[in-house]
Amino acid sequence: MRFPLKKTQTLIGSNISMRSTVTRIKDESQWGGFRLQVLVYSVITFLFFLFTVTCTLSPAYAIVDPLASPNNKFGIHIIAPTPDESSPAASLVNSSGGDWGYVTLLIEGKDKNRDKWQTFFDDLRRRHLIPLVRIATQPEGDLWKRPSEGEEQAWADFLDSLNWPTKNRYVIVYNEPNQGQEWAGQVDPVSYAQTLDKTITALKNKNPDFFILNAGFDASAPPKPPLYLDEWSFMKQMEKEVPGIFNKLDGWVSHSYPNPGFAGSPEGQGKGSIRTWAWELQKLREAWNDSRIAAVTPFLLDYQQFPFDHFSFKKVKDVIQALKEPAFYPHYDTVLELPKTPGRPDQENKAILIKGEIYRSIVSGEDYIIPLTFKNTGQSIWNDSGGTTLVAIFGQTELGIIPVELPSREIIEPGKEIAFNINLHAPQSGIFEVSLQLYNNEEPFDSEPFKFVTEVKSPVTLLVNASLPWKENFSGEYLLTIASGIINTVTKINLDTRGQSQPVEARYLLPDYDFNFTLQKPFYKPKTIQAKVASGINNLDFGTLDPDFLSVMFNPREFWKLLPFSN
Structure with missing residues (x-):
């Protein structure tokens, strides 16, 4: 069986030694192991199973290659959408020269509170953290419910209502569906394929900036339905139900962790080890290349109780208080000290003019100071890194308009407003076109320039x-x-x-x-x-x-x- 995947450009990015990273993180302290969630951008052609196929071009999407710009692949999994977790997460993944690392977080279907999540996304924006959002249903006892009919549209409506920190909106569609407990107690590749297909369609129809990822599979699951199904059997049945389903993905999620028991050697190879991702890519007939990894987010930063306390980078509070030990295990400090790349993810730089104009008539020989109030309607924070400047790209010379740079003390978040004062000198006569463009770090905003026409008249x-x-x-x-x-x-x-x-x-x-x-x-x-x-x-x-x-x-x-x- 063969699965054609989306043809994309070859990616170039910074390398990271997975072996070195994992070996150093795997400390001899009180924990047995951890999960790595690896986000891999699809490259050229994904070749599934037995023989080579020529892929076809998929429709153009608005997503951007996350590795086309400097990318900090360090990340961490967090549980609570609060500064108590985002703050240490940012300190970890943006340390040692890093910037704009990743956090994986979960949103349950019953938790679609826009104000709550927008507040948290704004917090991530300030801390330069890129969210990888895994959508989930809700638990019922020891199981997770199946998605209900029409839930994909509810997710699309909710996720599109949020102002994301970056242009790419990373969405992971559920979790390990080849484990029955993740799918109402029974594995069902047909159902998951249909759900994934409908979710992709709903999200892309809502906004092409959604960067859609599969649920990471349990590569160690045995072929024992209805509770388990091995990954490749599961994937083959998905492809049979929805031909070309994997061609619709924008990237690949791998759950690379040792199993059984979540414990294994840092030197382990192949399926069921921390190098599960390599086994998966080998199955796809692709030689692994570290530069294709966009993010690595260990599971997890902080969990204080069963069943995930032994995965936590942060120690249990009782132990910290009793022994007066540092708050985090040594592997936290190891990751903290690893050299990182200052990431520069694509963000939408947008503005609307809400007050003021270049006057349509002015008096010959007069000087004007014209206040123009703009509202930040994009994703970036103006003046957060680099200056924000208003420039006349037409009319600058004729009317003596000099660029206006936002004072460094002014930090303008999305939804906020700021006034720029334009200085203009009227010549003796003439009709002039004026076009104003906002710039961030000398790059023009995504919004269209603001255009005016002014005529010089007698007093x-x-x-x-x-x-x-x-x-x-x-x-x-x-x-x-x-x-x-x-x-x-x-x-x-x-x-x-x-x-x-x-x-x-x-x-x-x-x-x-x-x-x-x-x-x-x-x-x-x-x-x-x-x-x-x-x-x-x-x-x-x-x-x-x-x-x-x-x-x-x-x-x-x-x-x-x-x-x-x-x-």
């Missing part, structure tokens, strides 16, 4: 007209308040006996914009009009200002001046 000139009741002479000093979302200013205006001002050139006003104009005179009620101004003369006629008798009730002299016969 606005104001003529103010007003009158007072029962008066023949309207002269005097008035206050003119000008307000809008762009400007708020107050200026003194002198009216002549006819209630008319001299022309006032208002270069600070933008032609073709609306403003609220309020005219005030002591002991008269303010009057407001709204007007769209244009280049050249603009008449502002306020009509008659009404006396404010209440304001002068205790001022007889001014009260008298407001009366008709005081003229």
Whole structure:
């Protein structure tokens, strides 16, 4: 039987000595062994079983090769989605030069609490941890339930509602289905193949960034149905039920741990050892190459009770307190000290402009400071590693727009907002296109540039007209308040006996914009009009200002001046 797998580019990544790593981790302390979960990106062609086949290209997906950029393959399995686990996990996998290591975590079907998991994903983002999410149903006694009908769509809806820390959204579809206890007490390769197929379809239809992985198999399981089925028999029946099922995977998960009893020599080879992954790849007719490993996440960081306490990197609290020992076993420190790669996983850098614009009309010769407020709608944290800069890629020279770099103290997480102040100088004339692009570490954001058109115009000139009741002479000093979302200013205006001002050139006003104009005179009620101004003369006629008798009730002299016969 042959299984064609997805054809992908050859991967290049940093090497890691599995033997050295495992040997040093396998300490003579109080633990019997541990599981390694190895994520392997599929390479060129996966050749299953008996003979070679030529693979065909699969449809293009939006996932990115995790090894195309620097990749830190160190990881750890955690249980609780809390900083109590993510903090020591980050300290471990991002130590000794490392950055952006991995954590494997489990989400049960009954635990689809978006706020809870978004909070935790945000925590992982801050700590530079890449989640490998294994979806699960829920336990019933000693067994795990089978997925129910339609559960794949519920998972797709929930997982797509989260803002993931990286572009690739790694999802592991359940766990060791060739063990009956993982599948309601009975192995069923037909059911798992159907479930995997429907889950892949639901996730990819929701978002092509989902990077979908098989459930790791128990390579030591014997051919004893209904409780167990050996891995290859299980896989052959999967392929028979859904031809090409393995071609739909984006990567391969291997549970490489010694069995039986989870104990074995660090030098062990082949099926049922810590090198199970090598046996699996050999079965796929592929020679193993360390550079194809994207992540290694030992099972597990911290578990304080039966049945996984002997796997834990962290000691049982009672032992720590009684013996005053270090919190972690020596193999934690061994992994801590191993040299690591500073990973740079792909993240979506996106923004929307929520307030402000490059004005569509400006006044010749004027200088402007224009605040533009952007919201982080991507996955990255702006200014987290490297600077975030707003650059005019069109209009920079003509309008004198210099790049604006976000101050280093400003750390903008997804969902947060920040204002950039653009400095602009208007030439004497012309119509100009302005295109603004945000950059992270000199790389342009994924969002489209923000485009504007501005026209240089001659200034606005104001003529103010007003009158007072029962008066023949309207002269005097008035206050003119000008307000809008762009400007708020107050200026003194002198009216002549006819209630008319001299022309006032208002270069600070933008032609073709609306403003609220309020005219005030002591002991008269303010009057407001709204007007769209244009280049050249603009008449502002306020009509008659009404006396404010209440304001002068205790001022007889001014009260008298407001009366008709005081003229």
